[in-house]
Amino acid sequence: MINSTADTSSEPEVPPDTRLGRFLWNCRYHPKRELWFAWWVMVVFYQLYGVLFFLVTRVQPPPSPAWDTPMIVQWFDDRHHGLLAGFGIVFLISGMCAPMNALLAYSMRRMSVSRVFAYSYLIMYSLSAIPGMLVMAIAMTVGALRPDRDPELIRWLYDFAFLSFSGTMGVFLVGSVVWLVAILLDKNNVFPKWFAYLGLCNALTEVVVAPAWIFQRGAFAWNGAIAWWINMVVFVTYTAVFIVLLRRMIEREDFGTGPLPDLPDKDETVPAGSVGALR
Amino acid sequence: MTHVAGPRPQLAEKPKFVPGQPDMWLFVLFEALLFTGYFSVYLVSRTQNQELYLQSQADLDLRIGVVNTIVLLSSSWAIARCVRAARGGAYRSALTYAFVTIGFGVVFVISKVLEWIHEIGMGNTFTSDEFFQHYFFLTSLHCIHVLIGFIVLGVVIYQLWSSKRRSQELVETGATYWHTVDFLWVLIFAMLYVVR
């Protein structure tokens, strides 16, 4: 899989012809293997995240906070196995956040800005996975664990899960702002400036989530049109954009400290010697 | 950097250019679409419960809204003057206009806060009914944009201050942001105060 993106810059003595061989070669010798590793982990993580949250556990799109207790118990009963197994996989894979955050932090390190940005972002986003995802997964797991538990307690777990998931705002808000300020100050041209402005939109959606803590129904509840659906659109756009931009950053990476060079045109193949010189 | 598009011979006497970073225009359009989303949600929920919205809307004072709008329009005018002055090299006057813009912005924020206090005094809070949910949501989200606008204007002033900097591109980018704040308010004003 990596070879499809990485074979443009392979060394002249690249031996294998098979896909697998090329993949192994890339794993061993590719000069950007660490970056591609982190990038692929990020892509796979988001795919799994979508599948697990939307299809396996079916906790997204979120159910209504206005439901009465029997409905909520019923909701847990319908998803009993999906929740337990799905969140088991979530627990297994959520460590994949680490390479992802490392890559984002690296993008900031490659900029001409202070190291403060990279390290702040790294710490903030490593922290964010716990209240933003794992606490939710734990509450859901415990909720599904004993269907015969007192319904009121199940309802409490339901609120706990969705509010911790939707209502964790600050780390993402400040994290996006850190990233966008770094992009705006950067002189190395690592990211286009419009991505910084898109980051501002994303940061503002985190502000918009806040009413989820207050309302049990309507557009501002945790499943509401404004607090969930519009935010989801922005978040998905933002994520898709930064995945593509990070990919381009890795392709342009020259391991220097100056401005990142632009990509050569598609028809113009990278001279193998330049990569050889890099190594 | 973006003005180097160059004059096109077949067109008018002036060269065509994008004001400010083209990147900022993406923000303008994206953010405006986002607000369109919020307005659509508002309009749909409004039609579902028309009576309640009309009743609550009666508690808003249209005159305050009009004054707010005119204040922001004036600030928009001032920043447009600022851009023209900076382009002409009249940096002192550009600085003055930038400060006038901030002045109008501050007046806007103060009048907004006074209006909120007034509404809360009348018992209309964020949680009191659906109309006021939307009212407080839209106005405060817009107010956050104004506050970010102050930071942007700060950058503009910083650029204009010293002869070492003076990037016309950044001044224009900042102005574009501020106009966005203005036209978003124009839309919000129509949505909250006028629509029946």
Add this chain to the structure above:
Amino acid sequence: MLWALPAIVIIWVSAFLLFPGFVHPMSPTMSAEEVAAFYRDETARIRYSMILFNWFGVGLIPTVILLAMQVRRMAHRTPILSYCLIACAGGPPTLFLIANMFWLLGSFRPERAPELTQLLNDLAWVTFTVLVPYLVAQCLVLALAIYWDRQDEPVFRTWVAHFNLLIAVALAPAAFGAVAFTGPFAWDGVLSYWVKNIAIAVWIVVMGVVLGQTIRRRRVETTVAA
């Protein structure tokens, strides 16, 4: 910082032995009344052992940061892998502290309704059992970093990488600790409890020794060079 590790290990082992629910791990099949009775009868031991854990639960962070610093010295082009380790460092202690709080809460008012005590106990055990994701990621990243460390004098020997892979495999089943009430996957089962916790203990001891040797070797090198 490494000299602190043995002390931390001793404290952890004693807290582990002190907590009445660890040596014979509490079964998820216990009824609410049994759980409540357990918290009522063993209040003191639960409290003191968990306070001890609360004090020293974060003790592993310096070790992971030391590992990240060693990874930084490896023959890599980017600091990404050491960033990964830093990103992993805070996760397990934070999750453990959440579990720790639920246990302490459970023992704070043991006379409350048994259902509530059972809920706190469930939360504590589930959190404790599934805290593996960052540990797994940490082991895998470290293994990858060692495999990619191609130089004449690698920072760590290759067997350390194999060892980390093994530990990652041993830890993985615990992520499914809530799927079953009985059998090896249950939170008191062979895989989710014994294999996982022994793996963590072995990892700490082995990596502590390896780190100690590496740092000493490096110190000798720098003094010779100077």
Add this chain to the structure above:
Amino acid sequence: MNNKRLVVVWAILTVLTLIYVWMDEAVDQNGTLTASTVVTVSAIAIALIKVRIIFREFMEVRHAPAWLCRLTDGWVVLVATCLLGSYFVGSAIAG
């Protein structure tokens, strides 16, 4: 020249704002608000006209390359469609 034009634009925008006050007076009966499709549609229309003036004059789209003109105009149309669409669809659902 340029500056005068800006003042004129500002004046036009202000007058358009004041039209709202007149509309408001015209439609309401002694302070009670009544629903009115005409007011709603014209409020949205006037707002979008103002937005377009701000685009063209204040934000200098007038001098910008054609793609930006088309983009902003297209955007105004898009917003108009969304707002009027949600209003009418919403009304139709409410019956």
